[in-house]
Amino acid sequence: MTVRIGVIGTGAIGRDHTRRISQVLAGGEIVALTDVNRTSAEKVKAEVAKTAEIFETGEALIASPKVDAVLITSWGATHEQYALAAIAAGKPCFCEKPLATTAEGAKRIVEAEVKHGKRLVQVGFMRRYDAGYVALKQAVGAKIGAPILVHAAHRNPTVPEQYVTPMAIHDTLIHEIDVLRWLLDDDYVSARVLYPRKAARSHAKLRDPQIVLLETKKGVLIDVEIFVNCHYGYDIQCEIVGEDGVAKLPEPMAVKTRLAATLQNPILTDWKDRFIDSYDVELRDFLKAAAGGGVAGPSSWDGYLAAITSDACVAAQEREGEPVAIATPARPALYN
Amino acid sequence: MTVRIGVIGTGAIGRDHTRRISQVLAGGEIVALTDVNRTSAEKVKAEVAKTAEIFETGEALIASPKVDAVLITSWGATHEQYALAAIAAGKPCFCEKPLATTAEGAKRIVEAEVKHGKRLVQVGFMRRYDAGYVALKQAVGAKIGAPILVHAAHRNPTVPEQYVTPMAIHDTLIHEIDVLRWLLDDDYVSARVLYPRKAARSHAKLRDPQIVLLETKKGVLIDVEIFVNCHYGYDIQCEIVGEDGVAKLPEPMAVKTRLAATLQNPILTDWKDRFIDSYDVELRDFLKAAAGGGVAGPSSWDGYLAAITSDACVAAQEREGEPVAIATPARPALYN
Amino acid sequence: MTVRIGVIGTGAIGRDHTRRISQVLAGGEIVALTDVNRTSAEKVKAEVAKTAEIFETGEALIASPKVDAVLITSWGATHEQYALAAIAAGKPCFCEKPLATTAEGAKRIVEAEVKHGKRLVQVGFMRRYDAGYVALKQAVGAKIGAPILVHAAHRNPTVPEQYVTPMAIHDTLIHEIDVLRWLLDDDYVSARVLYPRKAARSHAKLRDPQIVLLETKKGVLIDVEIFVNCHYGYDIQCEIVGEDGVAKLPEPMAVKTRLAATLQNPILTDWKDRFIDSYDVELRDFLKAAAGGGVAGPSSWDGYLAAITSDACVAAQEREGEPVAIATPARPALYN
């Protein structure tokens, strides 16, 4: 069965997912497109979705009987309304990060979904589909014993002037927040932020780097270095220390050369290359579940907890060194 | 455009490619199946190609107007006849290894294709699509200068008693024969085989391990260790020494653990896992080219030269230590 | 010139240093031995210092005109008195860790040395002589730009029941405290300790593992994992993040094998093997300087600051999560 997909928002990521479903993956067909900028939707139709119909609004697209499932890749502030509309229509939707721009918004989606009684929202946390993280999760379960500590780093070569301190949480740490919860199968109870001196390449409104310390219900202590002007590359590190040993996230595949008195291999510099394969895998997972009328993968509950945790981390940024509690609401049965 | 595919031969690899096109990759649809064992074709239809029609013969399948392009995944001895039939019908075909069981047979396919005036055959040399080899080829071109030496190894944990000495060439070295020609953009001029003592785990009719030495037109000297009872794993090594440096094929991605006084990561043991991603990539390449009515990727010329080289290597096995010349015929313009 | 050495304390480390000077290193001769247990001194004389004279007390040994320089390898509580006696006698002395059992005691040694007007005490912080740390310090200076963050780990396979929480500072972290000050060429301003849940293999009176966070004058933030029941090995990790890049302490030299589906190399399990070569190098440095009547290497000032820092870290252990200030006194000119 081919799932008929409508795409809301045809910017960079919307266009890219459209291309994936049209040209790369089996099982889906892009039948509908919409964008606040109609020209953008027309361009994407011409390029990678020739048979799609263009709709005036996201709501109209969701309502169309032609559309089986929805991709929400519009501007973040609009995610909530479209996710709620998709739930109301009973159609599976894949929603890019963030699920909503506030924890309150995410909570409304969770509540609507719970009321509907069936999962319909997959959030675009693609790292859960990365082969390295998947292998790491297996090693944690099978080899190193129960986790006690996590050492992680999220480094970008550079960020623009508009990137201010809280964005280190909302745009950057958000990935570790979700993927570590999933890796550890645990929930957060507190966050704390420490700053070394500011890096010379940082900006006026950005404390960079910083160390975020998260504690979990099971007592795991996590330190994450966020360094978004590290200069040398886009580098994601994750090491888990368990009762019996230590497991490390693999480095991306690279050819080692011996050249000019140096044994070397390239480090990526563009985040878009780092998890590129995971986008295919996550959408394949969406198409497969949507063919059965539902969804799997990261849930709106995961999106909601990520929002709550992000808010606590931002509060912790403002109270350097102080612990900020993270209150996880009771988990509805739908998400067990 | 969706390419309508017919599959000839629904054994393990035929079933797997059928599944790929039905469930994994965009752009193709399995519309026809055939197998000498009709029950096998019916089973594959039920499992992964529900809308396909079952044909009595490969020839009938090729001739059907429903079929745009053909996958030849039948018993090796039948490849030649189906490839010739596909060429006669003007339909793109993807032919698993070997292109033909003799160099003469491969030559007939080349001649038919040249006469037809257009490439229609892609041979299943999937290593060319492996991300590691692709990155290695880039490093060779961009970093280490013109190649001079290649050190390679092809190790299997174990082979059954029926695997006799010449199979080390036809079934095992065949992959290095093709992928090194492609990596180096060169042709072979001679082969030589040397044997150390036989490994304790080898069999009565198998000299194992062995070293095959190949020389190329441009003067590159290649040594390949073939060790098919190496016990410890399935391990593919390739190092290229150039004028300015050395480049090495990456190891497969793996989680490193620190456990029990050992820093360790798993080595694969099953060859099917080693290049599993490349099968997707090669078929995607086939679907894309077939949509335009042609093919790209490894050609019947590549298959023909692999057959000639294999024959020389087997002759070299029988004359231990002696060089055996490899005469490469003039390359038809079609393959430039 | 051969330096005539007297050794105070012939336990394990005293015997080992005696052997080094007698049998391994040029430039020194063990001429005098003493121990509270005379039998121990006689045994060491018989084994590795045949021509040495045995003295009744450390003070008598220090005073002997036969003795040019002194090794203090007695019980920790006696280090201070012997170091002060050596300074009073104007003789170079090598004093094993700790310089004194309290910061006050270390301060008295510093004051005596300053009054004497010349450095006479080298403290046994052998990591500064490890080839890996030396290379790391060079890389920090030459390649990665000014340091901003340090991530370190100090892991032991197991410790006995008597090892209680503060010993994680005094016996374990003490090495990082000194070597990181030296690596960074900086001083500490605060310490903080965080605990994850306790490891299953820990003991009643030991919080294990723990994270110690140190901040320096120049604004570097250091996190050190101490995990003394990590089970898998003795493992020392150190990574320095600078303005331009990251440098990592090398792993100890090890043969990599491919065996049983695993690429592996051994990890050490006994701390005595990890820095074994550095003991030779530190004593060579001592002999060389002592031949000229003075000392080089880690000074009593370094020992004093290590004691101050340790005290702060123990206080921080008791106030989980709270920062504890580290007040570094003004550095006497002698130690510039």
Added chain:
Amino acid sequence: MTVRIGVIGTGAIGRDHTRRISQVLAGGEIVALTDVNRTSAEKVKAEVAKTAEIFETGEALIASPKVDAVLITSWGATHEQYALAAIAAGKPCFCEKPLATTAEGAKRIVEAEVKHGKRLVQVGFMRRYDAGYVALKQAVGAKIGAPILVHAAHRNPTVPEQYVTPMAIHDTLIHEIDVLRWLLDDDYVSARVLYPRKAARSHAKLRDPQIVLLETKKGVLIDVEIFVNCHYGYDIQCEIVGEDGVAKLPEPMAVKTRLAATLQNPILTDWKDRFIDSYDVELRDFLKAAAGGGVAGPSSWDGYLAAITSDACVAAQEREGEPVAIATPARPALYN
């Protein structure tokens, strides 16, 4: 006991060994020096052996009752006469490579030593004392099962015009010839040389790189790449394939940095740095054995077999591709 050492030949290596014994190692004293150029001996005396006596000839030095043991570090052509003189005088001697400039000369030394009835000659094959090779030999014995294949490489960044093809054997491969015999505990039975095209940076009278293939009595097949204008560094590689697995010589210790989009570590470029620690260890071994009046380590038998093997390899260079037999004489009981 301090061994009183006389040094014959005070060029670079003679001076360096004199310094080692005077300043680095316990157990020896340089009491005598001689050199064809007396000024050189006087300079070394002034620098690193102040109490040594200068002798007019090597023979007079060997005969002196002041001298317990001898280092032969003179011009290669004189090694034989001094080794024979030391044997005649019953004094242990350490002889730098080559033991003699011809196999016949080496044989005369073996015969004299056998007649004397006791080992008195240690040959300067320092790789046997390298921690990496020692660990590799342990891994071969303990882990990978009986060896079957060896893949090795000996790469230098560059050599001068005077370095002609046979020097690739006598000056370069000589190290692998000895260390692999020792690693495998085996003898050679044949050699064969193959050439790829010549590297662009090679010289008129030098075929570079080349592959030397050696076969042993136990049936091990060895391939060694010699590439002395490899440009990128001084790089020694050795991998041993056994019945159960593969073991690899460790790379030299190096700090890994992440810098400028590259994960990298330095490769050595000067051969003098590669085995620098082994010189200390081999002389320590010499001093220890000489204190008892004998020698251990690489013997004159090892030197003789290295000479025989080198001659065969040079013959094999001249008969490209042809196997050249290596006849190992019966081993005298003295060398068992």
